[in-house]
Amino acid sequence: MRFLLRTPLVILRLLIQSTLLAINQIWVNKTRSILTTLGIIIGVASVSAVIAAMDGMNKKIMENFEIFGTKKIFLWPQRPSTGPKKNTPWWDIRFRTQEFEGLLEHCPSVEYLSCVSDTQNINARYADRTVESVRLTGVEASWFKIENRNIVMGRPFSFLDETQGRKVCIITADLRDKLNLDNNCIGQSILLGYTPYLIIGLLEDKPAMMFGNMRENQYEVFVPFRTINKTDFQWFRVIASCKNAEVAEEAKAEIQFFLRRSRNIKPGEPDTFGVFLMESEVQQFKKVMGMITLVAFGIVSISLLVGGVGIMNIMLVSVSERTREIGLRKAVGAKPSAILTQFLVESVVLCMIGGAIGVFLGHGFAKLISKSAPLMEQTQIPAWAIVLSFGFAGAVGIIFGMFPAIKAARLNPIDALRHE
Amino acid sequence: MSNTLASSILIRVRNLTRTYKVGADRVYALRGINLDIKTNEFVAIMGHSGSGKSTLMNLLGCLDRADSGTYELNGIDTTKMTASQLAHIRNQQIGFVFQSFELLPRMSALKNVELPLIYSDVSFLRRRKLAMQALERVGLAERAHHKPNQLSGGEKQRVAVARALVGSPSLLLADEPTGNLDSKTSEGIMQLFEKLHQEGQTIIMVTHEADIAAHARRIVAMKDGQIFSDQQASKGADA
Numbered sequence: 328m329r330f331l332l333r334t335p336l337v338i339l340r341l342l343i344q345s346t347l348l349a350i351n352q353i354w355v356n357k358t359r360s361i362l363t364t365l366g367i368i369i370g371v372a373s374v375s376a377v378i379a380a381m382d383g384m385n386k387k388i389m390e391n392f393e394i395f396g397t398k399k400i401f402l403w404p405q406r407p408s409t410g411p412k413k414n415t416p417w418w419d420i421r422f423r424t425q426e427f428e429g430l431l432e433h434c435p436s437v438e439y440l441s442c443v444s445d446t447q448n449i450n451a452r453y454a455d456r457t458v459e460s461v462r463l464t465g466v467e468a469s470w471f472k473i474e475n476r477n478i479v480m481g482r483p484f485s486f487l488d489e490t491q492g493r494k495v496c497i498i499t500a501d502l503r504d505k506l507n508l509d510n511n512c513i514g515q516s517i518l519l520g521y522t523p524y525l526i527i528g529l530l531e532d533k534p535a536m537m538f539g540n541m542r543e544n545q546y547e548v549f550v551p552f553r554t555i556n557k558t559d560f561q562w563f564r565v566i567a568s569c570k571n572a573e574v575a576e577e578a579k580a581e582i583q584f585f586l587r588r589s590r591n592i593k594p595g596e597p598d599t600f601g602v603f604l605m606e607s608e609v610q611q612f613k614k615v616m617g618m619i620t621l622v623a624f625g626i627v628s629i630s631l632l633v634g635g636v637g638i639m640n641i642m643l644v645s646v647s648e649r650t651r652e653i654g655l656r657k658a659v660g661a662k663p664s665a666i667l668t669q670f671l672v673e674s675v676v677l678c679m680i681g682g683a684i685g686v687f688l689g690h691g692f693a694k695l696i697s698k699s700a701p702l703m704e705q706t707q708i709p710a711w712a713i714v715l716s717f718g719f720a721g722a723v724g725i726i727f728g729m730f731p732a733i734k735a736a737r738l739n740p741i742d743a744l745r746h747e
Numbered sequence: 748m749s750n751t752l753a754s755s756i757l758i759r760v761r762n763l764t765r766t767y768k769v770g771a772d773r774v775y776a777l778r779g780i781n782l783d784i785k786t787n788e789f790v791a792i793m794g795h796s797g798s799g800k801s802t803l804m805n806l807l808g809c810l811d812r813a814d815s816g817t818y819e820l821n822g823i824d825t826t827k828m829t830a831s832q833l834a835h836i837r838n839q840q841i842g843f844v845f846q847s848f849e850l851l852p853r854m855s856a857l858k859n860v861e862l863p864l865i866y867s868d869v870s871f872l873r874r875r876k877l878a879m880q881a882l883e884r885v886g887l888a889e890r891a892h893h894k895p896n897q898l899s900g901g902e903k904q905r906v907a908v909a910r911a912l913v914g915s916p917s918l919l920l921a922d923e924p925t926g927n928l929d930s931k932t933s934e935g936i937m938q939l940f941e942k943l944h945q946e947g948q949t950i951i952m953v954t955h956e957a958d959i960a961a962h963a964r965r966i967v968a969m970k971d972g973q974i975f976s977d978q979q980a981s982k983g984a985d986a
Contacts, residue, residue: 337868344865355853655849658810659863659910660838662831740810744849 341668349673352645353680363641364681366634367723371685371716373627375708376692378715381620383697383706388616392609396475397572398438399605400579402565402586407597420599423559426589434581436574440567441470444555451498451548452518453506461502461546463519465555465563471497471530473568481513481528484551488527492553497528502546519548575606631719634681635727642674642731653735654743667736674728675721682720686713756822757917757949758784758807763816765802776802778972779816784951786917789944791963792953799972801922804953808841808920809833821917838867842911842919846926848903850895856882856906857891863914881909885939901932908939912948919943921952925959937962 353360404420407413412420424442431440444465451461468484471477478497488495496519503512508526516523533547556563569578579602586592586600646653653666661669690708697706760782766773776799784790794800805811806818809825812833817826820840825833837843842863850859860878869877882888885905895903904924911919921940925933941962944950954960961980968976 351853651849652851655851656862656866657834658808658837658843658849660834660866660914662834662866664831665834665866741805744810744845 341665342672345669345672346676348669349676352673353677359641360677360680363637364634364677364684366637367631367678367681367720368634368685368688370627370631370634370723371682371720372688372692373630374624374719375686375689375712375716376696377623377627378620378712379689379693379706379708380696380703381616381623382709382712383693383703385616385620386705387702388612389609392605392612395605396473396568397605397609398568398570398575399473400437400567400569400575400582401601401603401605402567402582403601404562404564405599405601407599410597412596412599415599421559421562422565422600424556424563425559426586427565428589430582430585430589433585434578436569436578436581438568438570439469439473440565441467441473442552442556442563443470443566444552444561444563447555449520449548450518451502451506451546453508453515456506458502458505458546461519461548463548463550463555465552466549467552470549470566473566476533477531478528479531480511481526483528489551489553492551492557494522494524494554495527495551496524497530497549498526499530499532499547501532502548503529505546519550524548524550569606572606572609575604579604628719631723635678635723638674638678638724639727639730641677642670642728643734645673646670646731646735649735650738650743650746653738654740654746657738657740658744663736666738667732670732670735671725671728674732675724678720678724678728679717682717685720686716689716755786756783757786757788757820758782759817759819760807761817763803763806763813763818765799765806765811765813775972777806777813780972780974782967782974782977784949786949787944787947789940789950789962789964790952791960791966792951792969793955793957793960793966794969794975795955798969800953800955800969802972803969804920804922804951807918807951808843809836834866838863838914840917842914842916844904844907844911844919844921844924846923848895848900848907848927850903850906850910852895855892855894856887856898856909859895859906860910860913862910867914877913878909881913882906884912884943885909899932900928901935904928904932904936905939908936908943912943917949919948919950921950923954924952925954925956933959 402422404417404422406415406417406420422442427440427442431437442465446462446464448460449463451458467489471483479500481497483497484495487493496517498512498517503510506517508515508517512526512529515526517526518524530547530549552563555561567578567582569575583598583602587598590599592599656666686708693706693708697704700706760780763777763780764775765777766775768774780803792800792803802811806813809820809828810833813826817824819825820836823836825836828836850856851862854862857875857878860881861874864874864877879888879891882891885908887902887905887909890898890902890906895906898906904927908919908924911921924940925936928936937959940950940952944964950963952959952963960966963980965977965979967974
């Protein structure tokens with residue numbers, strides 16, 4: 328029992344002693360040590376900088392996915408390319424609102440559903456102000472929830488607005504300003520085309536996105552779906568959202584099952600509609616990103632291995648320079664394991680110092696990238712990358728220090744003492 | 748002779764042989780050595796180069812292994828020990844003094860003396876204390892923090908002796924301890940050895956100089972890998 332308690336203490340002491348000795352040894356050979364660790368420094372710096380850049384880009388893109396909404400499911404009529412309905416006219420392929428009745432009850436993974444009319448470009452007018460080509464879309468109240476667009480003033484569409492197709496609209500704050508409306512514009516009327524609409528709600532502006540925003544400068548106005556699509560003769564698409572990202576695939580399957588039945592698609596026939604899951608795009612992106620990171624990491628790791636060879640070289644030199652010292656240490660009672668530990672620790676400490684300088688340098692690189700490259704402002708070394716880099720440097724130290732250390736440990740004490 | 752002390756057998760060597768391979772040939776360095784050394788003896792091993800005295804010294808110091816025969820130190824057979832076990836024996840039982848001092852140049856005298864204790868289970872503070880005591884024994888306490896290159900040859904060898912003594916070994920092995928020193932300094936080292944001997948330290952010293960060997964109480968002469976003569980020196984023959 329005593330032995331069991333003492334052994335770790337003895338090992339710990341051996342490690343501490345070896346570390347102090349190693350630091351002393353490295354300090355004595357400052358120039359040589361720094362030059363030797365240059366490979367490790369560059370290796371660790373590039374590994375951590377590459378990971379930082381990858382991580383920063385990943386974060387930025389994921390953030391945009393989040394803004395865009397990862398829970399979204401898009402549905403649209405689509406003529407199959409095979410099967411008996413291959414040549415069905417578009418007219419018959421179109422969605423009908425009754426096909427979606429009861430969908431939410433039958434699809435437990437789906438949270439919201441909204442029909443979306445075709446978007447029209449229209450002129451908006453208030454008093455003497457006119458804004459040309461405003462995007463007018465007919466949506467249901469749940470659309471704002473799916474798209475995560477908050478109504479900051481007023482109210483969303485009510486049941487009556489929707490069922491009766493009332494001439495009410497929800498506009499964005501920037502359109503309000505452009506039309507020179509009052510700050511609180513609820514209850515005022517604007518002309519959309521030639522029809523007057525009552526403003527019932529104010530929407531916060533669209534959050535800025537990284538890409539795919541060609542219509543950035545276009546103003547938006549939303550009206551109840553039934554106000555535009557008075558009958559089912561008009562074309563529309565559907566947007567839905569799943570309850571959370573984990574059930575995205577289930578939600579898709581449920582919707583497909585439900586729509587195939589409501590659209591009378593026989594088993595074996597292809598779908599007459601398209602489904603697009605935002606979440607599967609995210610997954611795809613994550614996969615690709617992970618792959619790129621791995622490949623980049625692998626490539627820069629090679630520089631670490633090259634650094635390791637440098638370490639091995641200098642450790643061999645060190646062993647042969649200090650052969651007499653090894654002989655003496657053995658003569659006064661150093662066991663082979665103690666000598667092995669001494670040189671192994673020296674190699675690991677050398678690599679760790681290189682690793683520390685490398686992480687520091689890599690941090691500098693990351694700063695530089697985040698300052699200079701657009702879309703990369705979030706570039707910084709994640710904590711796990713620092714741990715990983717250090718671990719890698721330490722592993723290089725052990726792997727490449729092993730051979731010289733074994734060589735030292737195996738030296739015959741007499742031969743070592745007589746070494747000139 | 749120290750018959751006055753109740754002396755036990757410290758070293759028992761039986762039929763020890765050691766050969767070296769030189770090309771295809773086997774060269775005998777030791778041809779069946781038998782030797783007993785008691786506790787508190789001061790033995791000089793003499794012989795010309797090639798007589799096998801250094802080989803015997805290495806075997807007695809557990810730095811090397813014999814081809815056949817047995818070597819018991821303090822009643823423990825060392826013949827079949829592993830490198831690690833031999834290291835432990837060297838650490839606990841044997842103190843070495845070398846011809847060329849073998850001090851580590853970047854360490855202070857004190858640190859050099861501490862070295863054997865680093866490899867045994869001795870705490871930092873106790874290490875300091877023991878090393879300081881050992882330096883006091885050789886009369887170098889005030890030079891404890893000097894580096895070897897700030898010490899004279901004689902002082903260096905004294906530090907080496909302190910290093911050999913620090914672990915309270917049962918055996919002090921000196922290999923040509925005065926080989927690199929002038930005669931006056933050599934005399935000083937020999938007086939130190941005699942003092943240690945009087946304090947009860949067992950010493951074995953290898954030398955080829957008769958006047959150095961004369962300090963010992965027993966002189967073992969070697970020739971061609973065999974013991975050629977083994978005689979007690981007249982007691983109290985202070986040179």
